[in-house]
Amino acid sequence: MLNKLSDLNICSQDDFVTALANVFEYSPWIAEQAAALRPFAGVNELFAAMKSAVDRAPEELRLALIRAHPDLASKTQRAAGLTAESNAEQNSAGLDRLSDPEFVAFERVNDAYRAKFGFPYVVCVRRHTRDSILRDFERRLPNDAKAEAQTSIGEICRIAALRLDQLVASEDKLPVHxxxxxxxxxxxxxxxxxxxxxxxxxxxxxxxxxxxxxxxxxxxxxxxxxxxxxxxxxxxxxxxxxxxxxxxxxxxxxxxxxxxxxxxxxxxxxxxxxxxxxxxxxxxxxxxxxxxxx
Amino acid sequence: MLNKLSDLNICSQDDFVTALANVFEYSPWIAEQAAALRPFAGVNELFAAMKSAVDRAPEELRLALIRAHPDLASKTQRAAGLTAESNAEQNSAGLDRLSDPEFVAFERVNDAYRAKFGFPYVVCVRRHTRDSILRDFERRLPNDAKAEAQTSIGEICRIAALRLDQLVASEDKLPVHxxxxxxxxxxxxxxxxxxxxxxxxxxxxxxxxxxxxxxxxxxxxxxxxxxxxxxxxxxxxxxxxxxxxxxxxxxxxxxxxxxxxxxxxxxxxxxxxxxxxxxxxxxxxxxxxxxxxx
Amino acid sequence: MLNKLSDLNICSQDDFVTALANVFEYSPWIAEQAAALRPFAGVNELFAAMKSAVDRAPEELRLALIRAHPDLASKTQRAAGLTAESNAEQNSAGLDRLSDPEFVAFERVNDAYRAKFGFPYVVCVRRHTRDSILRDFERRLPNDAKAEAQTSIGEICRIAALRLDQLVASEDKLPVHxxxxxxxxxxxxxxxxxxxxxxxxxxxxxxxxxxxxxxxxxxxxxxxxxxxxxxxxxxxxxxxxxxxxxxxxxxxxxxxxxxxxxxxxxxxxxxxxxxxxxxxxxxxxxxxxxxxxx
Amino acid sequence: MLNKLSDLNICSQDDFVTALANVFEYSPWIAEQAAALRPFAGVNELFAAMKSAVDRAPEELRLALIRAHPDLASKTQRAAGLTAESNAEQNSAGLDRLSDPEFVAFERVNDAYRAKFGFPYVVCVRRHTRDSILRDFERRLPNDAKAEAQTSIGEICRIAALRLDQLVASEDKLPVHxxxxxxxxxxxxxxxxxxxxxxxxxxxxxxxxxxxxxxxxxxxxxxxxxxxxxxxxxxxxxxxxxxxxxxxxxxxxxxxxxxxxxxxxxxxxxxxxxxxxxxxxxxxxxxxxxxxxx
Structure with a gap:
């Protein structure tokens, strides 16, 4: 699954997009925009190009990006199928093995958050434990929608950086470890x-x-x-x-x-x-x- | 309940024995023997006199003293009634509030010990926790009967010293704290x-x-x-x-x-x-x- | 040398003043004023009475009190004779055994201070070492005369409290240790x-x-x-x-x-x-x- | 001054001996014997060859090797001239800047040692301070001559290892740091x-x-x-x-x-x-x- 950056720099646009389509959940348009800017001197430069595409995107598209993410620890959505990346991320924090009180708490998070903001609660779970996700939610829920959209995009970029780190081999490293x-x-x-x-x-x-x-x-x-x-x-x-x-x-x-x-x-x-x-x-x-x- | 040593030194033999009858469980004969040796300069001297009566007693009487003690944490015996002292001592170590696995373990202790030695397992519970009693039992069970009788008498004297410490006010103190x-x-x-x-x-x-x-x-x-x-x-x-x-x-x-x-x-x-x-x-x-x- | 407070409370005014004459260096008037306020419930009350006499004294008398003190580590003055109290205090800090560079430094202290303020540098030496006296001097020299007079009186009261502590036996203690x-x-x-x-x-x-x-x-x-x-x-x-x-x-x-x-x-x-x-x-x-x- | 081991392996025997003549003080015969065993896979192997030459040498030659060493901190010998290596070694421990009491102590060491054993006290000074040399001497002086000759050879080999480490560049390192x-x-x-x-x-x-x-x-x-x-x-x-x-x-x-x-x-x-x-x-x-x- 690991792609050499040097290969990505010279492959076809289609291959490039295929390789990096899921760096941002269900959003290959970001890889597409980045493809045009090749070659990249390193993975940090590649990531900056993808992040820049997100930053430049119109409000609507950014909201669509947020909405492309699943709820955390939702049994219904897990049954219906997550992307392999989302699945692995949620499992890393043990969200597939919650206790009953934890499950109840996560359901409360998702519902309250969606009800207020109209988009799912997104957080980079690989940087968190179950407790810290619930604490993060408690902090973010009082925010207004604009601030939360911004925070969510920030979390999505953290998720993307970690996915990119696992997908691309380069001499430089993303500062995610x-x-x-x-x-x-x-x-x-x-x-x-x-x-x-x-x-x-x-x-x-x-x-x-x-x-x-x-x-x-x-x-x-x-x-x-x-x-x-x-x-x-x-x-x-x-x-x-x-x-x-x-x-x-x-x-x-x-x-x-x-x-x-x-x-x-x-x-x-x-x-x-x-x-x-x-x-x-x-x-x-x-x-x-x-x-x-x- | 606290008796001044100076009063115990001059009261009637009956009153002395009544006051100290239960220092050794169900064994007023020990207080009787000590009564004759009054007056005592301090509680350590009084305790030494009682301990000496135990040490000088014939084997049969010493075994009777051991057998006068209840099993630890036995629901049957608690229901039938313990001395106030035994009850308080067992409660101090939480033996009245054992978990099921602990209860099973204590029953095993008592039965195995009685079956081997013909007398109950005696330990000064105020010096122990539930765990350390079970560990003490594991160590003592392999002993022979003579050594165990001696160990039991030692524990009985520790119990007695603590009871005496609570019953008698004296300028000197027993080294039990x-x-x-x-x-x-x-x-x-x-x-x-x-x-x-x-x-x-x-x-x-x-x-x-x-x-x-x-x-x-x-x-x-x-x-x-x-x-x-x-x-x-x-x-x-x-x-x-x-x-x-x-x-x-x-x-x-x-x-x-x-x-x-x-x-x-x-x-x-x-x-x-x-x-x-x-x-x-x-x-x-x-x-x-x-x-x-x- | 130790006087019981109870004795000082009832002795003649002369005896009282004789006993406490040197609590403040060469200034028996302070003991005299305190004598009139007897009896004292404790040594803290006695000290407060003496301190109050100093606080109430006219400026001129307070300056005289400061000037009654010797220079620190002055060989000339030591040769001429100090009060027993001053001598013992200076020796406690080793001022009688200074190295040559220290002696030079102390001479500089005394001369510069006297030259600026017109009275000797006074410090409670029992609370100090040679180094900290020199440091204290460096800090106080830039002050103005009024502030220094006030500071000197404060130091004199500290000296007096320590002298009183050694002279008077009372159930209460001065907080000087x-x-x-x-x-x-x-x-x-x-x-x-x-x-x-x-x-x-x-x-x-x-x-x-x-x-x-x-x-x-x-x-x-x-x-x-x-x-x-x-x-x-x-x-x-x-x-x-x-x-x-x-x-x-x-x-x-x-x-x-x-x-x-x-x-x-x-x-x-x-x-x-x-x-x-x-x-x-x-x-x-x-x-x-x-x-x-x- | 640094010689590549690869060069030493192929140069003339004369050049090899010249390069390593002073690894052992005034004793080029050791380098000569090692020259015949070339090539060496590493500097440890080279050192082992030189040490083996010393170990195999007759008693007389080993004593001569010991006697080839100067006294420590001897002003007379320093004035007459030491090898550059000895000079640098002695200076490293500050033997050229001894206090008077230290100088006296070192003179005593040398004289007492020479008087007893007939050869100079040798120690690898780069592993020592002034104090530890004097302590080492106190420990070695009671030994018999045979043991001391053996100890001296050991120290000479330590000196040699450090000299060799500075003279030869090799991929492996001598364990002297x-x-x-x-x-x-x-x-x-x-x-x-x-x-x-x-x-x-x-x-x-x-x-x-x-x-x-x-x-x-x-x-x-x-x-x-x-x-x-x-x-x-x-x-x-x-x-x-x-x-x-x-x-x-x-x-x-x-x-x-x-x-x-x-x-x-x-x-x-x-x-x-x-x-x-x-x-x-x-x-x-x-x-x-x-x-x-x-």
């Missing part, structure tokens, strides 16, 4: 803590917590891969848990019974999906510290 | 953090977590009363949670949205019920640290 | 660190550093006495050093050679002489932390 | 601390402290270059100081007067010259922490 990493330093022995099981869980107010990553620290006290990387780190609340009791017991360190510290949960929120967020742990059997690092 | 305290230091402003809501929750593997204390920090960053004091701190796993998001927001400190840190949970275990355990929090909006203090 | 304390927590073993040698040194820009306290931590990880207590903690820069290398080596903890941490110096400044400043150390052989506590 | 780095995290604002002045000073018991590196932290809170890199980190005691008072004042953070923390000195020792030692600072205006990181 964040990273969440950790590091465990054993300050009892003065070394990186290797072999510590780590779990990252997305917390939720209305639904169930979801484990989103798990790893074991390597000899450098880090995980081989970032806990989240190569994509936005969704806005939301998380628990990062470290199984330090077993680690110290395995090393023969004298512990109390039961050990004072065993599974250490760190709770924190992500607010900037495209940033690098580093959440380390400095730990002995009797103390620990963490901080927002970079 | 522990303490759990906290302290919040705001290292962003370099001051004790006042007005932070704190909750202490007993965690459980089979049952529900139970909130066991709640407080708001005072101008010294401490709670006016220790989270647990004037009694043993039950062996078990706990969560101590601090609502720091509201604290920093109220002070106008610039935060991310949502705030990086909001409700901070510390998870730790208690292993020594009679010790002073201090679990402080050093916190900024972007970092925190804790340690086992004293 | 601060405290500097420490605490060492060994987070490698999860216990207070006992037996750690601690030194407090006053740092100086122009002169030599002066060791002002030394102690060894007790079983609670604290020093038996506060490092500074029962007096103001002088404004200034300090080093608090902890000999942790020997401590961990003595306990058989595996260390690098030479040990990563050996003598740990903490450098901090005191700004509020009447406050309780707590500077603890949390330490393993490979890490440490400190903070301004309370 | 360590690194000392730092990182300042401002946990008051939750960001890397940019613009903090940092100084690294070598501490000394007998002589003066020597500033060995200075830098200002960049936007990532790090120094653009490691404090020490591309060479061994000399064994010894160091102070790493951070000017945090100016940093927080510049950012408008409310501080006490004088600021509680201003220049923060961290004192630590280096024990493994070839390792990567990371000494970070986590800091607010009221607290800080450090640890041995990696």
């Amino acid at each position: 964040g990273r969440l990493s950790t590091h465990v330093l054993d300050t009892h022995s003065g070394r990186p803590a290797a072999g510590i099981a780590v779990e990252l869980t997305e917390l939720s107010e209305l639904g169930e917590a979801r484990v989103v990553a798990g790893a074991v620290t390597n000899s450098d006290g880090r995980t081989d891969q970032p806990l989240i990387g190569g994509r936005p780190v969704p806005i939301g609340r998380y628990e990062l848990a470290f199984h330090v009791g077993a680690y110290f017991a395995d090393r023969g360190v004298p512990l109390s019974d039961p050990p004072f510290l065993d599974r250490i949960p760190l709770h924190f929120s992500v607010s900037d999906p495209e940033a690098h967020l580093h959440v380390p742990l400095l730990v002995t059997p009797w103390s620990y510290a963490t901080y927002r690092g970079s | 522990g303490r759990l305290s906290t302290h919040v230091l705001d290292t962003h402003s370099g001051r004790p953090a006042a007005g932070i809501a704190v909750e202490l929750t007993e965690l459980s593997e089979l049952g529900e977590a139970r909130v066991v204390a709640g407080a708001v920090t005072n101008s010294d960053g401490r709670t006016d009363q220790p989270l647990i004091g004037g009694r043993p701190v039950p062996i078990g796993r706990y969560e101590l949670a601090f609502h720091v998001g509201a604290y920093f927001a109220d002070r106008g400190v610039p935060l991310s949205d949502p705030p990086f840190l909001d409700r901070i949970p510390l998870h730790f275990s208690v292993s020594d019920p009679e010790a002073h355990l201090h679990v402080p929090l050093l916190v900024t909006p972007w970092s925190y640290a804790t340690y086992r203090g004293s | 601060g405290r500097l304390s420490t605490h060492v927590l060994d987070t490698h073993s999860g216990r207070p660190a006992a037996g750690i040698a601690v030194e407090l040194t006053e740092l100086s820009e122009l002169g030599e550093a002066r060791v002002v306290a030394g102690a060894v931590t007790n079983s609670d990880g604290r020093t038996d006495q506060p490092l500074i207590g029962g007096r103001p903690v002088p404004i200034g820069r300090y080093e608090l050093a902890f000999h942790v290398g020997a401590y961990f080596a003595d306990r058989g903890v595996p260390l690098s050679d030479p040990p990563f941490l050996d003598r740990i110096p903490l450098h901090f400044s005191v700004s509020d002489p009447e406050a309780h400043l707590h500077v603890p150390l949390l330490v393993t052989p490979w890490s440490y932390a400190t903070y301004r506590g309370s | 360590g690194r000392l780095s730092t990182h300042v995290l401002d946990t008051h604002s939750g960001r890397p601390a940019a613009g903090i002045a940092v100084e690294l000073t070598e501490l000394s018991e007998l002589g003066e402290a020597r500033v060995v590196a200075g830098a200002v932290t960049n936007s990532d809170g790090r120094t653009d270059q490691p404090l020490i890199g591309g060479r061994p980190v000399p064994i010894g005691r160091y102070e790493l100081a951070f000017h945090v008072g100016a940093y927080f004042a510049d950012r408008g953070v409310p501080l006490s007067d004088p600021p509680f923390l201003d220049r923060i000195p961290l004192h630590f020792s280096v024990s493994d010259p070839e390792a990567h030692l990371h000494v970070p600072l986590l800091v607010t205006p009221w607290s800080y922490a450090t640890y041995r990181g990696s």
Whole structure:
């Protein structure tokens, strides 16, 4: 599915439009306008051309673009069929596995929003968790229609940038990826803590917590891969848990019974999906510290 | 119900025995033997006299003392009626409010233990949580009968010391109390953090977590009363949670949205019920640290 | 030298004035005025009466009070003889042991100040170090004479409060004492660190550093006495050093050679002489932390 | 002066020996033996060949190799002329700028050692500070001659590896470099601390402290270059100081007067010259922490 930018720069207009038709949901006209501006020096330039087509479009067309989007978490629309892109995006945030209270809340969002504005609530779900979508909705609902149309177009461009990032291979990269990493330093022995099981869980107010990553620290006290990387780190609340009791017991360190510290949960929120967020742990059997690092 | 030791030293033997009859469950003979040794310089000396009566008793009588104790969490026995002391003790550990899986586990404990040893499983429940009782049982079940009889007598003496502590006022104190305290230091402003809501929750593997204390920090960053004091701190796993998001927001400190840190949970275990355990929090909006203090 | 307030309340006016004559340097008239207002419920009330006498005094008398004070660190005046109180106060800040550059700096202070204002530079030296006196002078020199007279009277009242505190025993206390304390927590073993040698040194820009306290931590990880207590903690820069290398080596903890941490110096400044400043150390052989506590 | 390994592999034996004659002090015979084993796949293989020549050499020749080395810090020998390599090595540890007590101590080392063993004390000075050389000498002096000859050869090989590393360019690297780095995290604002002045000073018991590196932290809170890199980190005691008072004042953070923390000195020792030692600072205006990181 990955297209080299160099190929896209020289292929036929039809092939170009076919490749990028769904970067903007059901709106191939945007790819068509961009096709005429080839060649692009990089994917950022290509994205700017597509965004510019949206920005220049008449009001009516922009509203049609917004209306081309499905409701979030709508069972009826899912049954009727979404674009593959919308489907994957909604699943990434777990919108296909909502708890009943969450489902009710999302239905309320969609209905209240449509009733007020006459177009669906659109948000770039890959940058969000279930909780943060509901919070975003609460914030946006009091807005007026003009501001909301503008906000929706902004979200649509974020969705498009992420789709384009997955479709096009280029030397430059769109600034759409964040990273969440950790590091465990054993300050009892003065070394990186290797072999510590780590779990990252997305917390939720209305639904169930979801484990989103798990790893074991390597000899450098880090995980081989970032806990989240190569994509936005969704806005939301998380628990990062470290199984330090077993680690110290395995090393023969004298512990109390039961050990004072065993599974250490760190709770924190992500607010900037495209940033690098580093959440380390400095730990002995009797103390620990963490901080927002970079 | 509180008796002055000076009064107990000079009252009639009958009154003395009546006052202390239930220090050892259904076993007034122990108070009778102690009565003859009056006067006592302090409650520790009184307890030593009672313990000595138990230690000197013939095997048969010591077994009868063990058998005088009820099963833990037995609905049948509770319905038939426990001593007020046993009832209060079992309720203190929440044995009257077990979840179904916990109830099943306790029934298994009692039955397996009775079947092997011919006497009930006795433990000083005021020093324990539901989880630690089940763990204690798992450890003791493989023992032989002689060792278990000895262990049971030890636990009975711990029960007795706590009952005596509540019955007798003396200048000296029995060493049966522990303490759990906290302290919040705001290292962003370099001051004790006042007005932070704190909750202490007993965690459980089979049952529900139970909130066991709640407080708001005072101008010294401490709670006016220790989270647990004037009694043993039950062996078990706990969560101590601090609502720091509201604290920093109220002070106008610039935060991310949502705030990086909001409700901070510390998870730790208690292993020594009679010790002073201090679990402080050093916190900024972007970092925190804790340690086992004293 | 200590007089009970109850005795001062009923003794003759002469005895009262004799006892308190030097609370204000060479100015027994202040004690005389206060004598007429006896009895005093406490030492704070007595001090308020004396301060009120100063506040009500005519300008001329207030200037005379200021002029009654000696220059700081003046060898000539010391040779000619100071009051016992002035002598002890100046020695407390080490003004009798100045380095040559410090001596030159103090001479410059006194001369420039006298030249501009016509009265000596007065400061409550028990609240200061050599460095902070010189800094205070730099700040006050640009003031106008009226403001400086007012500031000097304020300093004189601080001097008087400290003298009165040492002369009069009362149930209430004047709020003139601060405290500097420490605490060492060994987070490698999860216990207070006992037996750690601690030194407090006053740092100086122009002169030599002066060791002002030394102690060894007790079983609670604290020093038996506060490092500074029962007096103001002088404004200034300090080093608090902890000999942790020997401590961990003595306990058989595996260390690098030479040990990563050996003598740990903490450098901090005191700004509020009447406050309780707590500077603890949390330490393993490979890490440490400190903070301004309370 | 840098020779490509590929060139050394094909040049004449004479050129090869000329290039590497002084890798081992005044001992070209080692390069001669290695020349015959060309070509070498890498510099590690070349070094192994030279080391093997030393290991295989008869006792007499090995002693001559040791005796070819100059005394440390000998003014007489320096006046008479050292090899350029020896001169640069001794200067790197400051042996050309010793204090009088240090000079006396070094003279004592050399004389006592020569008197006992009949050959000079040899140590790889690039891995040491003045203090650690004197400490090393104290440890080695009680040894017997055979053990010392062996130790000396080991040190000579370390010297040779460092000389070879500077003489030969190869894709592989000899494992002779360590690194000392730092990182300042401002946990008051939750960001890397940019613009903090940092100084690294070598501490000394007998002589003066020597500033060995200075830098200002960049936007990532790090120094653009490691404090020490591309060479061994000399064994010894160091102070790493951070000017945090100016940093927080510049950012408008409310501080006490004088600021509680201003220049923060961290004192630590280096024990493994070839390792990567990371000494970070986590800091607010009221607290800080450090640890041995990696």
